Amino acid sequence: MKRVVAFALAMFITLPGVGAGETVTHRLAPAFTLPGMDGKPHELGEWRNKVVLLNFWASWCSPCQTEIRDLVGYQSQFGARGLQIVGIGLDDEVKLRNVQRTLGINYPVLLANAPGNPLMAGFGNRLGIVPYSVLISREGKVVYTHAGIMSQEIFAEQVIPWLK
Amino acid sequence: MLTRTMSLTKLLWTVALICPLFSANAADQVLATVGQVGIHSRDLEMALSSSPFATQFNTMSEDEQASMRGDMLRRLVSARLLALEAKRLGLDKTTAFKRDMQDFRLGLLYRDYMEKLRSRIVIPPNTLADMKAHFKDDGDGLAAARSAYMSTQFQALKRDALQQLVRDSDARIYEERIKPGIKPEMVLMEGKGFSVAYGDIVDVGMRKSTVNPVWIKRTLRERGEMILVSMAAERDGADVSAQLNRYSEESLPALLLEKKTAEWIPDDKALRGWYVKHPETGRIPASYHVGQLVVATREEAETLRERILKGESLFNLAGSYSVDPIGRKLNGDIGWITEGRGMPELLNVLATLQDNQVSEVISTQSGYQLITVLERRVATQKPFEDVRDRVKQMMVSEYLSAYLNDLQKRYPVTWNVVAAQAASQHATP
Numbered sequence: 001m002k003r004v005v006a007f008a009l010a011m012f013i014t015l016p017g018v019g020a021g022e023t024v025t026h027r028l029a030p031a032f033t034l035p036g037m038d039g040k041p042h043e044l045g046e047w048r049n050k051v052v053l054l055n056f057w058a059s060w061c062s063p064c065q066t067e068i069r070d071l072v073g074y075q076s077q078f079g080a081r082g083l084q085i086v087g088i089g090l091d092d093e094v095k096l097r098n099v100q101r102t103l104g105i106n107y108p109v110l111l112a113n114a115p116g117n118p119l120m121a122g123f124g125n126r127l128g129i130v131p132y133s134v135l136i137s138r139e140g141k142v143v144y145t146h147a148g149i150m151s152q153e154i155f156a157e158q159v160i161p162w163l164k
Numbered sequence: 165m166l167t168r169t170m171s172l173t174k175l176l177w178t179v180a181l182i183c184p185l186f187s188a189n190a191a192d193q194v195l196a197t198v199g200q201v202g203i204h205s206r207d208l209e210m211a212l213s214s215s216p217f218a219t220q221f222n223t224m225s226e227d228e229q230a231s232m233r234g235d236m237l238r239r240l241v242s243a244r245l246l247a248l249e250a251k252r253l254g255l256d257k258t259t260a261f262k263r264d265m266q267d268f269r270l271g272l273l274y275r276d277y278m279e280k281l282r283s284r285i286v287i288p289p290n291t292l293a294d295m296k297a298h299f300k301d302d303g304d305g306l307a308a309a310r311s312a313y314m315s316t317q318f319q320a321l322k323r324d325a326l327q328q329l330v331r332d333s334d335a336r337i338y339e340e341r342i343k344p345g346i347k348p349e350m351v352l353m354e355g356k357g358f359s360v361a362y363g364d365i366v367d368v369g370m371r372k373s374t375v376n377p378v379w380i381k382r383t384l385r386e387r388g389e390m391i392l393v394s395m396a397a398e399r400d401g402a403d404v405s406a407q408l409n410r411y412s413e414e415s416l417p418a419l420l421l422e423k424k425t426a427e428w429i430p431d432d433k434a435l436r437g438w439y440v441k442h443p444e445t446g447r448i449p450a451s452y453h454v455g456q457l458v459v460a461t462r463e464e465a466e467t468l469r470e471r472i473l474k475g476e477s478l479f480n481l482a483g484s485y486s487v488d489p490i491g492r493k494l495n496g497d498i499g500w501i502t503e504g505r506g507m508p509e510l511l512n513v514l515a516t517l518q519d520n521q522v523s524e525v526i527s528t529q530s531g532y533q534l535i536t537v538l539e540r541r542v543a544t545q546k547p548f549e550d551v552r553d554r555v556k557q558m559m560v561s562e563y564l565s566a567y568l569n570d571l572q573k574r575y576p577v578t579w580n581v582v583a584a585q586a587a588s589q590h591a592t593p
Contacts, residue, residue, distance in 0.1 A: 062219040095223035
């Protein structure tokens with residue numbers, strides 16, 4: 001058994017993080033203001049005292065759409081426990097709106113309007129990989145980042161414990 | 165509820181109109197009936213979500229999505245018509261089709277068994293704790309380590325399970341029977357409840373020469389593994405009949421289409437004959453790089469033409485006097501006009517106007533125009549070899565359309581319009 005664990009650790013310990021960005025966890029989340037789909041500007045501070053899951057996505061991104069279906073369910077299930085998912089769309093507003101309507105996105109979506117958004121780099125994703133998710137604690141600290149689809153298992157392990 | 169029978173073309177438009185009424189979450193509805201078989205809204209949603217443009221579909225406007233649904237439903241109706249006819253013609257009884265279905269069934273059962281095997285793997289709490297401690301702030305690293313652990317465990321579990329299945333089945337391989345002149349019915353592997361003959365792994369009709377024995381042995385073992393695992397999956401209660409039925413419904417239209425295509429287009433002569441009758445398929449129309457000046461009155465146009473004839477530039481004058489805002493912004497350089505796609509009054513003049521000469525004043529709906537040709541590309545006709553695939557595609561499309569209409573006489577298409585407020589206003593037969 002130990003050999004298997006050692007193999008698994010050795011295999012991945014030398015690989016760079018998928019996000020290939022600097023470590024941003026345990027730092028205060030950088031403040032930002034972006035226009036929302038509702039036409040109003042929104043800043044991160046609006047959701048202070050909530051556990052915020054920022055989800056960077058693009059309309060052309062198939063894995064993003066797959067993940068969004070899960071996120072919609074999480075927002076319904078865990079919203080009352082303080083979870084606030086905030087989508088950040090990175091491309092064409094019209095297409096983003098159509099995806100929002102078609103998939104029934106039930107959380108705010110903000111418009112970054114740039115594929116290589118510096119905001120995403122500021123959150124540790126300099127390669128611009130999408131989907132990319134950032135978990136921010138009630139105290140405003142980045143506590144977890146995740147590149148690619150966040151599986152239900154990872155959501156249960158990384159996000160739910162912060163919702164106590 | 166409004167029920168009508170109509171042609172596929174009308175059907176397309178009707179669906180485009182009413183499909184906004186359907187959503188993925190709506191109750192399942194029968195959208196159309198082909199013969200005795202219904203096409204449900206869940207079939208349509210499944211077809212859309214598994215199509216190559218599923219991601220793009222979600223980015224479309226409601227009207228575009230409705231149109232896409234209509235197009236997809238039309239395809240489903242066509243596929244159902246072809247599947248029904250394929251069955252009537254007995255294409256589902258052919259050896260090749262049965263072999264294909266059997267291979268697909270084995271594949272499904274194999275996957276089912278392996279997925280259940282994988283689901284039995286649990287990372288022991290202590291091991292998981294070690295991983296979490298190591299990848300404290302690296303969720304990606306933790307996920308990768310777990311995945312590697314699961315993969316290693318799965319390989320071991322799969323090896324053990326296969327060995328057990330081989331022992332339980334008392335499987336034996338007769339390698340000594342693999343030699344030149346081997347008959348299709350020769351059994352090369354057998355065990356409790358199964359056997360594999362040479363003809364099961366080699367399509368003797370397709371292969372005239374003797375097959376490499378090494379390849380036969382490898383294929384035989386793979387086939388044996390597939391059969392043993394599939395039998396185990398069935399003993400465990402796996403049921404793949406729904407997927408198998410879907411696969412059959414998708415395969416039969418393709419088989420029939422292949423057969424009909426061979427009838428419609430027996431050889432290149434048929435393709436060449438069609439191309440002779442439809443030369444437009446391979447015609448590249450003439451095009452002209454045009455300079456243009458537009459003004460409101462004939463008098464002004466005549467005055468400007470005189471100035472051009474005396475040496476002034478049409479382009480400079482267009483930048484100053486043209487009433488067409490885009491043309492004025494571009495100093496009269498309006499780019500390329502392709503034969504058949506512009507104003508006929510201009511195209512008629514372009515065909516005979518010498519390069520770099522100014523035209524007479526031309527009256528059009530935009531005003532009074534002067535034009536000049538900077539550069540031209542003459543029309544060309546592509547040789548048959550260059551458009552062969554396109555000709556074949558168009559020929560098949562033409563024949564298929566008529567064939568589908570014929571099939572509707574045998575298998576009537578009934579269109580069930582639900583929530584008919586919008587449809588009843590537009591769906592005129």
